[in-house]
Every structure is written in C-alpha cells, then in structure tokens.
Amino acid sequence: MAEIIKKPKVMERAQSEVRSVYGNKGYVDESELHQLTYLKCVINETLRLHPPVPLLIQRENKEPCQIKGYQIPANSRIIINAWAIGRDPRYWVDAMDFKPERFVDDYLIDNRGTNFEFIPFGGGRRMCPGIAFASPNMELPLAQFLYHFDWKLPDGIKNDELDMTELFGITTRRRNHLCLIPIIVKDMHKDNNVISS
Numbered sequence: 516m517a518e519i520i521k522k523p524k525v526m527e528r529a530q531s532e533v534r535s536v537y538g539n540k541g542y543v544d545e546s547e548l549h550q551l552t553y554l555k556c557v558i559n560e561t562l563r564l565h566p567p568v569p570l571l572i573q574r575e576n577k578e579p580c581q582i583k584g585y586q587i588p589a590n591s592r593i594i595i596n597a598w599a600i601g602r603d604p605r606y607w608v609d610a611m612d613f614k615p616e617r618f619v620d621d622y623l624i625d626n627r628g629t630n631f632e633f634i635p636f637g638g639g640r641r642m643c644p645g646i647a648f649a650s651p652n653m654e655l656p657l658a659q660f661l662y663h664f665d666w667k668l669p670d671g672i673k674n675d676e677l678d679m680t681e682l683f684g685i686t687t688r689r690r691n692h693l694c695l696i697p698i699i700v701k702d703m704h705k706d707n708n709v710i711s712s
C-alpha cells in the first residue's frame with residue numbers, strides 16, 4: 516500500500532483490474548485471485564524492494580569450495596543478502612524504482628527460487644515452505660483494500676514525501692506505521708446491500 520499510494524498510475528491500474536474482475540459481486544474472495552495478474556506483479560515488485568526476510572536464513576558449507584575466485588573454507592557461515600540482490604542494477608533496470616510492469620514484461624521471473632536475482636522466499640531445499648500460504652494471504656487483503664476503497668494520504672503529505680524508512684532485523688518492516696485515508700466506494704456494493712446506508 517505504501518508503494519502504490521506513491522504511484523497513482525499503479526494504484527489506478529491495480530484497482531481497475533480488481534474491480535473489473537470482481538465487478539458488482541460486492542466482495543472479493545479467493546475464487547478469482549488467479550485472474551489478478553497485475554496485482555501479483557505489484558506484490559512481486561514489493562517483495563523485490565522490501566523482502567521481509569532480507570538476509571534469508573544462514574547456511575553453512577560442509578566442504579570447502581570456490582565461488583567466483585573466492586575460497587570458502589568448510590564450516591563457513593554464509594549470509595545471502597536478498598535485499599541487496601533485489602536492488603542490484605546489474606540485474607534490474609531502474610533498480611530503485613517501483614515498477615510492477617517489469618514483471619508483466621518479463622513474466623518468466625517468478626518468486627519460487629529459480630531466478631536467483633529474485634529470491635524473497637529463498638531458494639533450494641530450505642526455501643520457504645509457506646509460499647503457497649503466504650501468497651493468497653497477501654493477494655486477498657490487498658485486493659479487498661483496492662476493491663472497496665479509494666485511498667489518499669493525510670493532508671499535508673505528498674506522494675513522494677512519504678516516509679519509507681525500514682527497520683532491519685531478521686525480518687524487515689516499516690519504521691513508522693502507514694497512515695492512509697480510505698474512501699469507501701459505494702457503487703461496488705449496490706447489488707449486494709453490503710453497505711446499509
């Protein structure tokens with residue numbers, strides 16, 4: 516929500532996708548989530564710039580090995596910086612910009628650990644087993660937010676001035692709560708009487 520409130524065009528495209536897929540149904544459920552292809556790109560782009568587990572889980576190598584000329588002795592503790600990889604200009608055009616379209620254009624980049632430039636859930640045999648549970652749990656609430664409400668920033672805050680500072684740790688989160696104003700879209704509910712007034 517923080518990234519898309521800063522980019523009105525992204526907000527507009529994501530909202531229009533959710534609203535056209537769910538139409539006058541009056542609510543968003545799991546049944547059509549597979550059709551929200553742009554929304555999935557928004558989530559992937561968010562995971563690229565803000566991976567919740569930025570350093571994955573540490574690995575230890577049993578055998579010595581060599582990677583790109585570096586000798587790695589046995590029993591080294593190896594930390595993989597997924598956060599930095601997701602922002603590396605060698606792998607990403609306009610690396611610091613929030614552009615969900617990059618995943619539309621290059622849809623073959625997925626988040627399942629096969630594209631090493633994008634590993635928000637890690638990779639290999641210890642990658643996150645919760646991915647199938649996590650994905651709809653991000654998609655569903657975000658789609659509901661975008662279907663039922665228009666959103667604006669509180670008075671006095673401009674899009675490009677929104678504080679995006681993060682607190683780093685084993686997991687990463689915003690330093691300050693995101694404060695947004697929801698404006699309910701009543702037309703969405705007219706056939707279903709979800710809103711009584």
Ligand code: HEM
Nearest residue numbers: 567568571572635636637638641642643644645646648649
């Ligand atoms: C957006 C949500 C989530 C993200 C970004 C995420 C990310 C990750 C990452 C990066 C790892 C380390 C993988 C590696 O080092 O290769 C991990 C491990 C793990 N995750 Fe998640 N995770 C999420 C949600 C979940 C959920 C919902 C569950 C459980 C229902 C879960 C369960 C686990 C477990 C058990 C591990 C340890 C796996 C192992 O060491 O074998 N995660 N996760």
